[in-house]
Amino acid sequence: MYVDNLQQDEVFVPVQIRPLNELTGMPVRKGLEQAVVSNGKIVNIVSHRYGHIPNQLFFKKAEQLLVDADLTYSRQSINRSDRSFSVDFVLTDSTQFSVGQGEDVILPMLRFTNAYDGSERTAGHFGFYRKVCSNGLHVARTEIGFSIKHHKNAVQLIMPELQGLFRKFLDNEFYSISGRFHQIMTVELLDTKDFVREVLERTQLFRYECSDTNDAPSKKAREVLEILDAEALQLGGTPNLWLGYNAFNAVLHRNLKKGFAKQQQLDRQLFETVYEMA
Numbered sequence: 001m002y003v004d005n006l007q008q009d010e011v012f013v014p015v016q017i018r019p020l021n022e023l024t025g026m027p028v029r030k031g032l033e034q035a036v037v038s039n040g041k042i043v044n045i046v047s048h049r050y051g052h053i054p055n056q057l058f059f060k061k062a063e064q065l066l067v068d069a070d071l072t073y074s075r076q077s078i079n080r081s082d083r084s085f086s087v088d089f090v091l092t093d094s095t096q097f098s099v100g101q102g103e104d105v106i107l108p109m110l111r112f113t114n115a116y117d118g119s120e121r122t123a124g125h126f127g128f129y130r131k132v133c134s135n136g137l138h139v140a141r142t143e144i145g146f147s148i149k150h151h152k153n154a155v156q157l158i159m160p161e162l163q164g165l166f167r168k169f170l171d172n173e174f175y176s177i178s179g180r181f182h183q184i185m186t187v188e189l190l191d192t193k194d195f196v197r198e199v200l201e202r203t204q205l206f207r208y209e210c211s212d213t214n215d216a217p218s219k220k221a222r223e224v225l226e227i228l229d230a231e232a233l234q235l236g237g238t239p240n241l242w243l244g245y246n247a248f249n250a251v252l253h254r255n256l257k258k259g260f261a262k263q264q265q266l267d268r269q270l271f272e273t274v275y276e277m278a
Contacts, residue, residue, distance in 0.1 A: 003090050003107070003131065009079035011055050011087060013039040015116060020045060036116050039082040043117040051155040053122050053148065055114055058157065059087045062112045062124060062144075065162040066091075084115040086260050088136060090129040095170065097178045099185050099242060103235055105131045106181065108166075108174055110144065113260045120260055122148065126169045127264075128177070132231060133250050138264040139177060139271045142169045184278045185242035189228075192239050193217065195277075196224050199248060202273050205266065206256070223251050245274040 016037045020028045023035055023042070036044035036052065059077075066073050066089055076088040089110045098105050109129040113120045124144030128137040144165065149156040189195045200208045200221065209215045217225065228247040232239045248270050253263055 003074035003092055003129070006074055006076035006088075006090070007078055009077050009085075011059060011077045011079050011085045013055070013079070013082050015039070015052075015054055017046075017050070017052050038116045041082060043083045046118075051148070053114060053155050053157070055085055057155070058114050058122060059085075059112060061157050061159050062087065062110075063089065065144075065159055066110070069162040069166060071162075071166070083117040084113070084120045084259065086111055086113045088112075088129070095174070097175075099178075099181050103132070104242075106137075106178065107131070108169065109136055111136060111138070111260075112144070123261070125264070126165075126173070128174075130246065132234065133227075133246055135246065135250055135253055137246075137249060137271075138267040140169065140173045141268075142173055180275055181242060184245065184275055185240055187241040187278050189239040189241065189244060192225055192228055192244070195239075195241075195244050196221050196228075196248075198277070199244070199270070199273055203266075203269055205248070205252070205270070220251055220255065223255065224248055227251070241274050241278055245271055248274075 018035050018037050020033055020035045031047045032045050033048040034046050034050060035042045036046060063075070071091055072093045073089040073091050076090065078086045091108045091110070095108055107129045109127045110124060111127055112124040114122050124146070125138070126140045126142040126144070128140065129135075130137055142165070144162075145160055147158040149158065196217070197208045200206065206220045207218055208221045210218050224247045227250050228239050228243050231243050231246065235243075249267060252258070252266055252270065256263075258266065
């Protein structure tokens with residue numbers, strides 16, 4: 001299965017670790033001896049003990065895991081200001097399921113994140129990819145464990161054997177979470193505005209009202225409502241909790257300025273909040 005509409009940012013940007021005193025011509029404080037220069041910009045100040053993990057090493061080793069496991073995939077890459085990066089591998093073999101009438105296809109996905117500015121930990125986890133909205137659903141908890149060994153002049157990544165991890169994910173989470181997806185899909189929303197207001201009251205993701213003196217839906221709340229209605233129309237159904245969760249998820253990942261790890265945390269919180277309403 002080919003997956004289109006995937007973001008294709010350049011994540012293999014040039015990066016250097018430079019002595020800070022050479023760049024500034026000034027003495028530096030202990031612990032702040034080096035600068036991380038990403039694509040010509042200083043994005044972090046680190047100590048001389050800093051073990052740099054370049055994207056070329058990390059993401060290519062991650063991709064090799066899928067090659068070694070003989071898994072077919074489509075690749076998505078995200079670059080945020082040459083500072084933080086993610087690469088998603090959407091698994092496109094026969095392991096998939098549909099929510100509803102068969103058009104809402106869900107595929108397993110692996111996300112790997114790295115950052116040059118210290119804002120993200122070098123990490124990997126399983127999740128889901130929804131073709132209808134081109135969004136990742138980060139509600140799974142299976143991590144891609146690996147070890148990082150720091151040497152004087154280099155960093156060595158010890159990556160796991162993926163086949164066993166993938167099988168564990170399928171057995172423990174993929175189908176169990178799919179059942180929860182199906183469950184919330186059966187709960188129709190009689191008043192979408194009340195639904196959006198209640199979710200925001202519970203999660204505090206952003207405010208529902210435009211202001212203290214104007215209780216009309218805010219811009220982000222209107223975006224959730226518009227996505228919810230549009231997807232119900234696209235799929236030939238009525239608004240339900242499943243579409244409501246995904247509408248919030250779309251705004252979270254497209255419009256809120258959050259780090260990858262924070263988005264993953266908020267995604268899980270959103271899903272649990274909506275699931276409790278079923």
